[in-house]
Amino acid sequence: MKVIIAEKPSVGREIAKVFGATNKKDGYIEGKGYTFTWAFGHLLQLAAPQEYGFYGWNVQNLPMLPQKFKLAIRKVKTKDGLVDDPGVKKQLNIIKTLFDEATEIIVATDAGREGELIFRYIYYYLKCKKPFKRLWISSQTDAAIKDGFRNLKPGADYDSLFNSAHCRSQSDWLVGMNATQALSLSAGTRSVLSLGRVQTPTLAMICARYIEHKNFVPQNFYQVVIQPDKDGQAFKAVSVTNFKTKEEAEAVLQLVEPTCTIENVEAKPRKEPPPLLHDLSSLQQEANKRKGFTADQTLTLLQNLYENKLVTYPRTGSRYIGDDVFAGVPQLIAGFTEHVEFGKQAIILTSAKLNKRSVNAKKVTDHHAILPTGEKPNHLTDDQQAIYDMVAGRMLEAFHADCIKEITKITILSGTKFLASGTVIQTAGWRAVFNDKDEEKKDEENATLPAVKPGEILPVTAKDILEKQTKPKPLYNEASLLKALETAGKEIDDDELRQAMKDSGLGTPATRAAIIETLLKRDYIAREKKNLVPTSTGLSVYNVVKDQRISQAELTGAWEKRLEEIRSGASVSAFQEEIKVYTRAITQELLQAGKGMALK
């Protein structure tokens, strides 16, 4: 019997379906001489410190450097503390029974570093010795699965990938556990002051932005505004020059004449392509902007829709689909012609040529962009419906035509030079789906401008001075923080480190919401209206670590670079030794630094 193991039930069932296996059992499916089973993500984790004899939180134990790491069943919090997750334990037993009967295992966990780790941790924990082969596919359509099974790889081909994954896991444990205990113990607080490769740079970003925002000194500046009139249609034009003082602006205001002369008219059409399909992060950002949902709420709602088979896999980092999935899009769109809000646009799209901007198989990673499945939803809560509509609406937008705008700029002379600008949407294209108002318009932006010609002279019907202030960068909110985590590392000076991080950023789509929740739980940050601001505890921790590597995105860049080298065959022990050295150093440093912390 061959056993196929997937990362999660949805994939296991999908593969079983392709094989035509239908005999559903508890935790697996049988048929056609195969058995299909699955994990629930990571079933196993590196064991807690006490499993290596490091009892309590004690300076004597630091740094904790286990000789050999152990694996433990994933834990769940109960009133009696942490216990083995019963669902995980059960599934692990099912997998063990199946592996014991197997002649061969086929590894069908997600095609990536963590997918490899999920399987290997199970395999080694169960002390399994059966031969295994690897299914390596980047799309879960029938054709891709069949093709993948015709091209199964030897399991050992992915040993180096496992090595890099194992190093990632151990390194996070070593640095995170030791740094956390070192700081908590030296600060002498009863509470946990956690630190980690991802959470600490995230905290640092929030704190740095907050401090910059608070210390920002706004500068006043002044502009002169006039209102020319063309046959009864008045519009606004603003001085090209900004003035530092009100006096300068007033002097120029005096120069404005009763009439003005049109100097130049420039009208340019601009094509605005539709947005890409949603990945998890972009959807979390949009839901935060539109509905004020937190990243965590959006993920929960989306997971719920996914479990009800209404949307495709949610924790994706890709905003593209392959041609195979695209083939099913017209039918999906046709399913929305009755939709209250955007049925009309769905009807338009059924007879239009679809925009293929979001279609690119090369940019599909483990999972493709989020789409509705075509199943009809019923009895959704308002919040679920809102998220579902964002997924469906985005699909309609993404395959819609460009929005065509005309951008007009008129330069005008009257004592000084003025500029009037206006934007007119000529063809709404994808913008018709949600019909949202444009991003906040400046007061002096004109909706439409009258037709004028160079040389034309118009009366000036009003003039005034605008008093303005330079603005600081806004505080982070969940949407802008998620974006910043995604793009973290883009500004690293070192070319190689920047390159190593370019496709990842900080954290992963699946973990970013949890990282924000951790910072909230530690009382490092708080929600203030829609913003995320540091607490006094958060600022104190930031002050201790801000100049250390653990608070910089570069640390992830450096690790990613070394992990990639390991994946292509470099020495594992050399990196492990570096991590030990670093762990010793940061532990020592924090044992000292925490003493000076000013905590209430």
Add this chain to the structure above:
DNA sequence: GCAAGGTC
């Protein structure tokens, strides 16, 4: 009491 990673 602690990391980051995956998922129900």
